[in-house]
Amino acid sequence: MEIELSAAGWTWAIVAALAVGISKTGFGGIGLVAVCIMVDLFGKPSVGILLPMLILADISVYPFFRRYASWTPVWRILPPTLLGCVAGYFFLDWMPEDSARSIIGGIIMVMVGLQLFRRFGQERFERLAHSREAGLAAGFAAGTATMVANAAGPIFQLYLLSRRFEKLELIGVGARFFLLVNILKAPFLGGMSYINGESLVFNLKLVPVILLGIYLGRHLVHAVSQRLFEWLVILFALIAGGRLVFF
Numbered sequence: 001m002e003i004e005l006s007a008a009g010w011t012w013a014i015v016a017a018l019a020v021g022i023s024k025t026g027f028g029g030i031g032l033v034a035v036c037i038m039v040d041l042f043g044k045p046s047v048g049i050l051l052p053m054l055i056l057a058d059i060s061v062y063p064f065f066r067r068y069a070s071w072t073p074v075w076r077i078l079p080p081t082l083l084g085c086v087a088g089y090f091f092l093d094w095m096p097e098d099s100a101r102s103i104i105g106g107i108i109m110v111m112v113g114l115q116l117f118r119r120f121g122q123e124r125f126e127r128l129a130h131s132r133e134a135g136l137a138a139g140f141a142a143g144t145a146t147m148v149a150n151a152a153g154p155i156f157q158l159y160l161l162s163r164r165f166e167k168l169e170l171i172g173v174g175a176r177f178f179l180l181v182n183i184l185k186a187p188f189l190g191g192m193s194y195i196n197g198e199s200l201v202f203n204l205k206l207v208p209v210i211l212l213g214i215y216l217g218r219h220l221v222h223a224v225s226q227r228l229f230e231w232l233v234i235l236f237a238l239i240a241g242g243r244l245v246f247f
Contacts, residue, residue, distance in 0.1 A: 003049075003202045005041065012037050017206040020053050021213020022220065023153065024061040024178075026171050029115060029237060031153050032108050036240030039149075044100035047092065048194020050150050051186060052203045057210050058179035064218065069172030074180065077139040077159065081181060084143020089188050092148050104149045105244025111145070111154040112237045135159065146181060147188070153178075 005013060016037040023031035031054075038046040095103055138159040146152035156177060160170045189195050 003042075003198055009041055012041060013202075013206065014209050016041075016050075017053060017209035018213040018216070020050075020057050021060075021210045021215075022217035023213075024057040024175070025064075025214060025217030025220070026168075027217060027220065029154060029234065032111055032151060032237040033240055035104065035149055035151050036108055036237070036244060039101055039104045039244060040240075044092075044095065044097050045194045045199075046100075046104075047148065047150060048189035048192065049199045049202065051182060051189055051195060052200060053206060053210055054150060054178070055182045055186065056203070056207060057214060058175060058182055060211060060214055062175045062179055065168065065172040065175045067172070068168040069170075069176065071176055073160070073173045074177045077135065077142070077156075077177070078180070080136045080139030081143035081146075081177075082184070084140040084145075085147045085181070085185060085188075086143075087140070088144040088147025091144070093192065095148070101244045104151070105241045107145055107149045107151050108237055108241030109245060111151055112234055112241060114154050115234055143181070146178075147185060152181075 016034040019030045019034035019037070023029070023034065034050065035046075038050045042049055138155055142152035142155040142159070145155060153174075156174060157170065160173055186195060
């Protein structure tokens with residue numbers, strides 16, 4: 001797999017790397033934008049190309065937020081998540097290359113729909129989300145979505161929000177969860193050749209941009225209205241996901 005990008009392609013890759021960094025500091029929804037950009041650039045292999053970028057961001061962010069939470073909520077949701085990862089692995093292996101853009105775009109649209117459901121159907125969402133069955137389903141769905149599209153963030157955030165986690169605690173638990181799960185995914189995607197020497201060289205070139213995104217995100221989380229930012233992310237993700245599905 002050779003990675004050759006035009007100047008415009010590199011510009012979009014830089015935008016995706018910035019979004020990866022920012023998404024790990026409390027603006028999780030913007031990670032969907034990075035997923036859309038990468039699948040538009042690389043198709044099905046984008047799942048593996050993006051993963052080391054996410055792991056780097058997870059490792060970089062974890063020290064900042066480790067004091068705000070514990071590993072206990074991670075262990076509770078991990079078993080169904082791992083089952084979802086296994087299911088997602090087989091689905092990804094089966095998924096035709098020419099259908100990858102539309103399938104991953106559809107997953108993005110579902111994630112955005114969940115965010116909108118939380119906003120407009122809050123009471124119904126909270127009643128549903130507090131059940132044990134919903135927790136198991138959220139873990140399985142998160143595992144499947146993260147393996148197929150690196151797009152589990154909204155599901156995991158909705159699960160934590162339903163448990164009344166504070167904002168910084170939510171980020172701290174998320175940092176632990178995604179650091180662990182993303183590292184566990186790496187051998188599977190490496191075995192499918194979606195992570196290889198050339199993709200890692202590509203990742204290395206974007207390391208400064210990812211770190212810049214983390215730096216910007218840590219300041220934005222205190223300076224920008226979370227509500228406004230989340231609505232903008234929903235809008236961008238809808239546009240990007242719709243483009244993957246319909247165009």
